[in-house]
Amino acid sequence: EADIYQTPRYLVIGTGKKITLECSQTMGHDKMYWYQQDPGMELHLIHYSYGVNSTEKGDLSSESTVSRIRTEHFPLTLESARPSHTSQYLCASSEFAYYEQYFGPGTRLTVT
Amino acid sequence: GNSVTQMEGPVTLSEEAFLTINCTYTATGYPSLFWYVQYPGEGLQLLLKATKADDKGSNKGFEATYRKETTSFHLEKGSVQVSDSAVYFCALSDNTDKLIFGTGTRLQVFP
Numbered sequence: 001e002a003d004i005y006q007t008p009r010y011l012v013i014g015t016g017k018k019i020t021l022e023c024s025q026t027m028g029h030d031k032m033y034w035y036q037q038d039p040g041m042e043l044h045l046i047h048y049s050y051g052v053n054s055t056e057k058g059d060l061s062s063e064s065t066v067s068r069i070r071t072e073h074f075p076l077t078l079e080s081a082r083p084s085h086t087s088q089y090l091c092a093s094s095e096f097a098y099y100e101q102y103f104g105p106g107t108r109l110t111v112t
Numbered sequence: 113g114n115s116v117t118q119m120e121g122p123v124t125l126s127e128e129a130f131l132t133i134n135c136t137y138t139a140t141g142y143p144s145l146f147w148y149v150q151y152p153g154e155g156l157q158l159l160l161k162a163t164k165a166d167d168k169g170s171n172k173g174f175e176a177t178y179r180k181e182t183t184s185f186h187l188e189k190g191s192v193q194v195s196d197s198a199v200y201f202c203a204l205s206d207n208t209d210k211l212i213f214g215t216g217t218r219l220q221v222f223p
Contacts, residue, residue, distance in 0.1 A: 006155075031209055041150075041199055041216040048209065059210075090155050099144050099205035103155035 003027070006091050006104035013081055014112055021076045021107045023091035030096040032074040034058070034066060037088040037106070049074060081111040114139040114206045118214035121199075125221050131189040133217045135176075135202035138183065143204040145169075145178055145185040146211070150199045159187075159200070192221045 004025040013019055025032065034047040035058075045058030049068040063085070064078050074093075078085055088108050092101040119134040137143065144163045148156040160169030165180035174189045185202060202214040 041218070043156075043201070043213045043216075045210060050209070092156075094209070099207065099209075099211065100146060100158055100161055101211055102158065103148075105153075105155045 004091060004093055004102055004104040006089075006107050008107060009105060010108050010110075012110045012112065015080075015082055017081050019078050019081055019109070021089055021091075021109070023074045023076070023104055024072050025074075025091075025093040025102075025104075026072060027093060027095075027102065028071070029093035029102075030071070031094040031101075032068065033092040033094070033101060034064075034074070034076050035090040035092065036060060036062065037090055043090070047076065081109075083111045085109060086111050114143070114204065114212050116202050116204055116212055116214040118200075118202050118217050121216075121218040123217060123219045125192055125219070127194055127221055127223050128191045129221075131187070131192045131196070131219070133187040133200055133202075133219070135185045135187065135214060136183050137185065137202075137204050139204055139206050141206060142180075143206045145176070146203040146205070147174070147176055147185070147187050148201040148203060148213075150201065150216070152198070156201060192219070194221050194223055197221045 007022045030051045044060035046062040047066040090106045091104040094101045115138045146161045147159040149159045160171045162169040162178035168177045199216045203211045
């Protein structure tokens with residue numbers, strides 16, 4: 001079944017640790033996105049990609065980085081986690097010629 | 113710039129009541145419009161969409177009509193269920209590769 005996956009679903013980690021949030025999709029979509037969702041529900045685009053070897057910064061400045069080495073995989077990395085990084089992170093993908101995005105279940109990150 | 117404005121929540125209804133969640137937009141050109149739903153602890157799911165003026169998107173009893181004259185895309189359902197309790201997001205694409213989301217409206221349905 002074509003889908004979009006995120007792991008882990010929940011992560012509690014201490015300050016200063018390096019973390020990678022995984023996102024994979026089996027839909028063959030070219031475009032992929034990372035959003036940060038604050039407790040007030042608002043969504044902020046932090047990174048996106050048009051395809052392999054393409055990465056762009058989103059509308060909200062973020063200390064995280066992303067890579068796109070394979071079409072289906074779009075991991076997000078924080079080199080040194082801080083409590084201000086505590087949030088829900090949502091990954092999404094979209095077909096090249098279309099605008100609707102399909103979302104993964106999210107990763108809830110807590111940095112203590 | 114382009115933007116989406118949604119009514120603030122929470123919207124609290126009894127089961128079988130009629131639902132309207134208002135959404136208006138500001139955009140140049142002819143955007144595509146979407147409603148997404150987010151159930152507790154999950155990601156967003158595409159609920160319905162409309163790509164041109166006067167289009168009606170519908171799914172699972174929900175519907176919304178793309179009204180260019182009033183720049184609106186209000187979400188409606190004739191009879192809500194407890195299982196419809198969720199956060200609803202209106203969004204637009206101005207035919208770039210990004211979606212612009214509203215701030216979300218929480219719906220609570222009580223038996």
